[in-house]
Amino acid sequence: MARGAKNEKTPVTAAVLLIGDELLSGRTRDQNLVHIADLMTRMGIDVREARIVPDIEEEIAAALNALRARYTYVFTTGGIGPTHDDITADAVARAFGVKIGVNKEALALLRERYGERDINAARMRMARMPEGATLVHNEVSAAPGFRIANVIVMAGVPAIMQAMLDAVAPELEGGVPMLSRSVRTNALEGDLGTPLGAIQKEFAHEINIGSYPFYEQGNFGTNIVVRGRDDALLDKAEAAVKALARKLEAEREKGKP
């Protein structure tokens, strides 16, 4: 998006596929997207889309194929445990049209962690992976995630997912980091609208200005977020937004009875 000489390279993009009935029933609030998006943003990788699908093999495979064709990386979370509803590995194999089998390295890790007494058929399921997958380790549970081509398959439990993301991050190609500045104001979106649109126009393409109204304890206000990859330009845009916010705040103050 940014056009500065040093930002000329193709943007690195990502999508996130969150897998699990519990995320769609209202039972569980996802915690993984924000964590992944936050790290990706710092690495200069733009998260462009996320999808949430139930534990249905065809649905997972279809969503994965749509996303992996379009984005540099796809991160999936959920469905790689030892129970009957853990079908992500099968769905990934299906999406790639490859066989699924026991990954020996993964099995060795599971045997080491559980020992001969506790290793069983259910736990050994966690070593089943699509052919061609490489392991994504984590220290929390020992059961690894995996990577195949541009798809990184991780656990749904946040602590385990985070460990896996940390393990795989050094392998990813980052981009020019997206920087952001926030301006919080009690000016109202309806008053900001036209002049803020003019500022956006002035900095078109290089800077992206988002306006997020909030409503707290009966009061409305706005968070304005200025994002871009060029620090100096960001300074200018932030200054313009701040000046606008302060002006409207003063007018609002004056207008009070």
Place this chain on the structure above:
Amino acid sequence: MARGAKNEKTPVTAAVLLIGDELLSGRTRDQNLVHIADLMTRMGIDVREARIVPDIEEEIAAALNALRARYTYVFTTGGIGPTHDDITADAVARAFGVKIGVNKEALALLRERYGERDINAARMRMARMPEGATLVHNEVSAAPGFRIANVIVMAGVPAIMQAMLDAVAPELEGGVPMLSRSVRTNALEGDLGTPLGAIQKEFAHEINIGSYPFYEQGNFGTNIVVRGRDDALLDKAEAAVKALARKLEAEREKGKP
């Protein structure tokens, strides 16, 4: 899914489309999906998919067209305010291939709320809606959402979104409510896996058993959620799961040094 005589009717389904750059940058954690999913579940409407897309008109329109063709209802959140990045109404018009114009009823509401002093071009943008849309009212902000065919377009601010959802809910056709029971245990997923899979098999199609590991303060455990539309069958499945959990807990206790 349930096959009992009284549940024979076609399931009522829904998808949720969350719109906004801030949800993909890691800046904002969505609060709307859980709220929508929770109400839909109680109304017997199955939320089958959710997508999160940025503030890009073509992306919103493409996702909306994919979802509205597939599910009974589609709920969107975000992008209906007065600033330049609020483009949901345009995207919906584009998706439906209809014109967008000023909805007179919406404009009257805005004029009434803001009065001649504060109504301006930016605020009047909130009256722009696709042709054929009907209003979805809310008491919090006055600016209405809208409905067109099976698509319900709501604000992103949670308090406003919730008011809009409450306003539109009585118009929706509900289904047989999905009921659920939760069993929490310190038994491990790896030990539950095989026998839990057998219970799922026994109740196949009528009951859906989900297994959700947790990791809290260094301890692993499992939440098992049993879902279905037939209360008596749910009792049976829950009893089977509880018996399994208690058995494994006792074995785990015995196995401790």
